[in-house]
Amino acid sequence: MEKKNSTATAEIAGRTYQASDYQKSDPLSSGLATTHEQVSDSYMEGDISSDNDSSEG
DSSP, rough: OOOOHHHHHHHHOOOOOGGGGOOSSHHHHHHHHHHHHHHHHHHHHHHHHOOOOTTTO
């Protein structure tokens, strides 16, 4: 295995979402931006089936 491939893989694996990913056109940036948007939407929507009902007693 080439050293170059190992280094490139490590760089990709260590990459995290950046706000500028929305303006970039490479597949990695696009995927990170899409995933970030999906997670953010799910987080903001929340869970409506909570067991924290205070009327039980």
